[in-house]
Amino acid sequence: MNPPRPALATFSAPRADDALALVGLTVAYRVRGKDRDVLTDVSLRIKRGEAYGLVGESGCGKSTVALAALRYLAHNGRVKAGRITIAGVEVLALDREGLRMLRAHKVSMVYQDPASALNPTLTIARQLSEAFEAAGVAPADALTQSYAMLERVRIADPARVMASWPHQLSGGMQQRVVIAMALASNPTLLILDEPTTGLDATVEAEVLALIAQLRSELGMAVLLISHDLAVIRRMCERVGVLYAGRLVEEGATHDVFARARHPYTVGLLRCLPAPGRNKAHGALDTIPGELPAPGTLTHGCVYAPRCRLADARCREHAPPPHRMEAAHGEQMSRCHYHERAVELPAADVADIAEANAAPGIADMRANAQTIAQPVVQSNLQTNEQAEETRSEPDARYAKVVLRAANVSRTFGRGSQAQRVLDDVSLELRAGETLGLVGESGSGKTTLAKLLLGLHAADPGGTVELDAKPLAEQLARRDAQQLQAMRIVFQHPDASLNRALPVRRLVGRALAHAQRSAANDAQQEGSSAHADEDAEARNAARVAALLEAVRVPVRYLASRARQLSGGLKQRVAIAQAFAGEPRVVICDEPTSALDVSVQAAILNLLARLQRERGVSYLFISHDLDVVRYLADRVMVLYAGRVLESGPASAVLNGPCHPYTETLLNPGLLARDTSASDGWADTPASGMPRGATGGAAGCIFSARCPRKLGAICDEAAPPFEADADGHRIRCHIPAAQLRELQAETDPAHSDP
Structure with a gap:
C-alpha cells in the first residue's frame, strides 16, 4: 500500500484575523540557468497582536521568508507558488504603487545590523523624519513626531540623539533608533531579523523588553527571526522551525521547548550548553552533516541524511505534516517518528566526524594527515x-x-x-x-x-x-x-x-x-x-x-x-x-x-x-x-577589573553586583540621566555613571546593592580568597552570597 501523499499546505486559506499568512509558499532563485528552491510549501499564520518565532540554521530560509513577505527578493528570486497576505492584503497581486503603500502603512522590518540600516551621511533627525514622511506625515510635522517616537522607545534625551550621527551612538541606541523608524507607520506587522545579535546581555534585555511593551501598546504582530533560542522562548507565543526551506515543526513555544516533536528541533535544543556543564564534562551534542545545497531534490525526508532516527521509510517517503494536541494548542511535525523524537540518541564524536564528511573530503582528510x-x-x-x-x-x-x-x-x-x-x-x-x-x-x-x-x-x-x-x-x-x-x-x-x-x-x-x-x-x-x-x-x-x-x-x-x-x-x-x-x-x-x-x-x-x-x-x-x-573569568566595567577568579566561583556566586546584573539583567539600575546608560561617543563607549578616576567604586551609580556614601567616597578592596577569587566590593563575600540567594536561588550554597 502506498503511503499517503504529503499535504500541499498545512491550511488552505488566510483568515480575517491574520496579520501574516503564507499558504504553500515556494520560492526559488535562478542560478546558472536553473531554478533552485529555497522555500518549499511553507504555510504559517501569525494572528494580529501575536509574536511568532522562526528558528533554524543559517541557510534554512528564515530571512527569505521575511523578504518574500515584503516582496523584496533579489532580482533572481521569484515566488513559484503559494499566497502571501498581510492584514488581508494579497501581496502578490499588488502593483508597484500598492506595494509601496503596503510597506509604508502595514509592515516594517528591523534588520540584523542597525549600523548598516542607518545612513552614515545623514543625522538621526533626517532619517527618522523621512520614515514619517514616507508614511504620509507632512514634513512640518515629521520632526515633531520623530521626537515623540524617540521618547516612546525610551530614549531620555531625544534632542541630543536627533542631532547625532549614527556613528556617535552605541549599538543599543542604534537599534532603538531603527525600531523607532520601523514604528513610524504604526504597522500591523513588525518583522525583526536577528535584532539582538551582537548586543550585550543588559542592552539585549532592554531592547526585548521595549519590543514586548510596544507590541502590547500598539497591538501589532511580530515575526521574530533569531538563532538565539533563549530569545525566542522569552518573546514568542508560537514558534516555527525551518530546515532546508521546509517548515518541519510548529506549535506553542512552551510545547515545542518542553517536548519537541522533530529530531531537528531536538538537535537544536541539545546544542545549547546545559546549565552547570563545562568542557570537562565532554563535547557538546551537535547535529551531524550539513544542510543540503539549495535546490537539491530529495525523495524522502529532507532531514534524513542527518537524522539519527532515520530508516529506509524516511529516505523513500516524505513525511506529511502530523498534527497532535499539546498543552497549549496544536503542534505540527513533519516526521514519521514524531512520537519518539525526544528519544534521539546523543551524537558520537567519531560518528559526527564521518557524517560531516562530504563526498571526497574523507580522502582529503587522509591526505592532509599524511602530507601535512x-x-x-x-x-x-x-x-x-x-x-x-x-x-x-x-x-x-x-x-x-x-x-x-x-x-x-x-x-x-x-x-x-x-x-x-x-x-x-x-x-x-x-x-x-x-x-x-x-x-x-x-x-x-x-x-x-x-x-x-x-x-x-x-x-x-x-x-x-x-x-x-x-x-x-x-x-x-x-x-x-x-x-x-x-x-x-x-x-x-x-x-x-x-x-x-x-x-x-x-x-x-x-x-x-x-x-x-x-x-x-x-x-x-x-x-x-x-x-x-x-x-x-x-x-x-x-x-x-x-x-x-x-x-x-x-x-x-x-x-x-x-x-x-x-x-x-x-x-x-x-x-x-x-x-x-x-x-x-x-x-x-x-x-x-x-x-x-x-x-x-x-x-x-x-x-x-x-x-x-x-x-x-x-x-x-x-x-x-x-x-x-x-577555566577562569575576568569581569570588566568601564575599563576596570571588578571581579576575577575560577569560572565556577565567579558565575555561581557570590559575585560582584555588576556580575550579578550580567547574569540577571533585570536587576540593573540604569542611570536615568542618560538615554540608555551609555556615553554615546565613538572614542570610549564608557558607561555613564562610571566615576572614572574618582575615589569611590566605579559602579556605584548603577549598583543594585549600593550601601551608601562609602561606595561613592572610598575605593573598595580587591583581595583574593583561598581559591584566587577576587571581588572589588565593600560588601563581604559572605554577605553578597546571602543577598544574591534571596534574589536568585542559583547563587545559594549547593
Whole structure:
C-alpha cells in the first residue's frame, strides 16, 4: 500500500484575523540557468497582536521568508507558488504603487545590523523624519513626531540623539533608533531579523523588553527571526522551525521547548550548553552533516541524511505534516517518528566526524594527515613544553604564556581624554581559557588590541609572552611572536577579503608555516621538489582546516562575499588556527552563529586546546558559552577589573553586583540621566555613571546593592580568597552570597 501523499499546505486559506499568512509558499532563485528552491510549501499564520518565532540554521530560509513577505527578493528570486497576505492584503497581486503603500502603512522590518540600516551621511533627525514622511506625515510635522517616537522607545534625551550621527551612538541606541523608524507607520506587522545579535546581555534585555511593551501598546504582530533560542522562548507565543526551506515543526513555544516533536528541533535544543556543564564534562551534542545545497531534490525526508532516527521509510517517503494536541494548542511535525523524537540518541564524536564528511573530503582528510605531518610535527615541537605541562593534571596551568601587568589605555588628550582601560592585570596559562566579560564599552576589545600590539599601552604597564617583554607596536614584534598570537574577530568581514576565494583566504594564512617547513626541508636536503610538496601540503591542510570548522568542500572556490555570515565566521576561525598559534584571542567568535554551528565551534576550540596546548582569551556576551569554555573569568566595567577568579566561583556566586546584573539583567539600575546608560561617543563607549578616576567604586551609580556614601567616597578592596577569587566590593563575600540567594536561588550554597 502506498503511503499517503504529503499535504500541499498545512491550511488552505488566510483568515480575517491574520496579520501574516503564507499558504504553500515556494520560492526559488535562478542560478546558472536553473531554478533552485529555497522555500518549499511553507504555510504559517501569525494572528494580529501575536509574536511568532522562526528558528533554524543559517541557510534554512528564515530571512527569505521575511523578504518574500515584503516582496523584496533579489532580482533572481521569484515566488513559484503559494499566497502571501498581510492584514488581508494579497501581496502578490499588488502593483508597484500598492506595494509601496503596503510597506509604508502595514509592515516594517528591523534588520540584523542597525549600523548598516542607518545612513552614515545623514543625522538621526533626517532619517527618522523621512520614515514619517514616507508614511504620509507632512514634513512640518515629521520632526515633531520623530521626537515623540524617540521618547516612546525610551530614549531620555531625544534632542541630543536627533542631532547625532549614527556613528556617535552605541549599538543599543542604534537599534532603538531603527525600531523607532520601523514604528513610524504604526504597522500591523513588525518583522525583526536577528535584532539582538551582537548586543550585550543588559542592552539585549532592554531592547526585548521595549519590543514586548510596544507590541502590547500598539497591538501589532511580530515575526521574530533569531538563532538565539533563549530569545525566542522569552518573546514568542508560537514558534516555527525551518530546515532546508521546509517548515518541519510548529506549535506553542512552551510545547515545542518542553517536548519537541522533530529530531531537528531536538538537535537544536541539545546544542545549547546545559546549565552547570563545562568542557570537562565532554563535547557538546551537535547535529551531524550539513544542510543540503539549495535546490537539491530529495525523495524522502529532507532531514534524513542527518537524522539519527532515520530508516529506509524516511529516505523513500516524505513525511506529511502530523498534527497532535499539546498543552497549549496544536503542534505540527513533519516526521514519521514524531512520537519518539525526544528519544534521539546523543551524537558520537567519531560518528559526527564521518557524517560531516562530504563526498571526497574523507580522502582529503587522509591526505592532509599524511602530507601535512611535517608542519604539524614542527608546530607540536614548539608546544612540547605545553604538552608536558598538560600531562600533569595538578600542574595543568603552571606555565604562564601571556602576562599583562598594570596596563592602561587612554584615548584623547587634555579635557577630551578618556581612560578606557585602568590598571588591568591578567595572566593566561598554557592550555587555559580566560573568559573576558562585560557590557559593550567596558574595554574588552581595547584590551585585546593592546595585547596584540594594535594599541599601545599608557606608560607604566608591561605585556610579556613566555616571560619576555612584547613590543607595544605590532610592527616591532618578530615573526615568532606574530605567529604565536592570533585573533578571531566578532565580524568576519573585518578580517576576510571579500573578493578572494575561500581556498586562497585560508591558504595565505598557512603561507608562513609552509615557508618555515620548506626551509627546514631544504636544509636537510630531504626533498628535490619543495615547491610541489608545499603546494600539495597547502591544499591538504586547507581541506583539513575547513573540514574541522564545518565548511563544506564545495565552498573552496567561493568568494567571501558569496558566503553567509556563519560560513564567513568559520573561514575566519580556520584562518586563525592555520599557523598553530600559542594564544588565540576570540572576540565574540560565536555571536553570529546558529546554535548547531556554535556547538561545533566550541567543541573545535576545546579539542584544539587539548591537542595543541593553545590558550584562549575568550571575549563573549553569552555567559552560558563562557561558562562552558572558560577555566577562569575576568569581569570588566568601564575599563576596570571588578571581579576575577575560577569560572565556577565567579558565575555561581557570590559575585560582584555588576556580575550579578550580567547574569540577571533585570536587576540593573540604569542611570536615568542618560538615554540608555551609555556615553554615546565613538572614542570610549564608557558607561555613564562610571566615576572614572574618582575615589569611590566605579559602579556605584548603577549598583543594585549600593550601601551608601562609602561606595561613592572610598575605593573598595580587591583581595583574593583561598581559591584566587577576587571581588572589588565593600560588601563581604559572605554577605553578597546571602543577598544574591534571596534574589536568585542559583547563587545559594549547593
